[in-house]
Amino acid sequence: MMISPQPSPAAAADSATDARQRARAVLLAHVDDVVQDMTGDAAVAAPEIEALRRFAEALRLQG
Amino acid sequence: MPEAPLHQLTYFSRSLIRGPRWFVETGVERMVTSARDGNAYFGVTGSLLFSDGCFAQILEGPPESVDHIYGAIVIDHRHTEVTLLHRAQVTERRFPDWSMQYLAEPESLRDRPGQTGLFERLSGAMREPDRESC
Numbered sequence: 679m680m681i682s683p684q685p686s687p688a689a690a691a692d693s694a695t696d697a698r699q700r701a702r703a704v705l706l707a708h709v710d711d712v713v714q715d716m717t718g719d720a721a722v723a724a725p726e727i728e729a730l731r732r733f734a735e736a737l738r739l740q741g
Numbered sequence: 742m743p744e745a746p747l748h749q750l751t752y753f754s755r756s757l758i759r760g761p762r763w764f765v766e767t768g769v770e771r772m773v774t775s776a777r778d779g780n781a782y783f784g785v786t787g788s789l790l791f792s793d794g795c796f797a798q799i800l801e802g803p804p805e806s807v808d809h810i811y812g813a814i815v816i817d818h819r820h821t822e823v824t825l826l827h828r829a830q831v832t833e834r835r836f837p838d839w840s841m842q843y844l845a846e847p848e849s850l851r852d853r854p855g856q857t858g859l860f861e862r863l864s865g866a867m868r869e870p871d872r873e874s875c
Contacts, residue, residue, distance in 0.1 A: 704862050708862075709797075732836070733799065733844060740829070
């Protein structure tokens, strides 16, 4: 019988941290895309773009 | 007197508010209004992004208040697949002036053809990367 190796608790925690970091990078890229698109849209007010930039900045600071 | 510790929490979820655009917008705005009242009471500030059928929210405030608000979101019938992205102690608020700032994509920028949905991309990133087979 083959027994699959189980990750150690520390390795599992590292893996979860990596996963969250990857997802934050996806979200950040999405917000950056939206900001870029909004910047070229005359119908969008500057405060809305600035608010999204602040959201992106907060994500960036999370590493 | 030292300030109480602040925690910042970020999550994403899939919205269960579905239907015609007016219905979705009304539903999200109603949710935001309610969230503002609750957050102000608990001393929580933050920013909520609604984009491509997903919510992404940053909450910041006293740890027990952030826990309370996040716990309510996890069981809120308007959210599903709520996924924690980040939680950490912070020294200052990033959104001190907002009990809940609401950001939504303008109509002109929605429905980008050929792009996988935001939720699918976020969920994919949360899974282990596929290992190449030998």
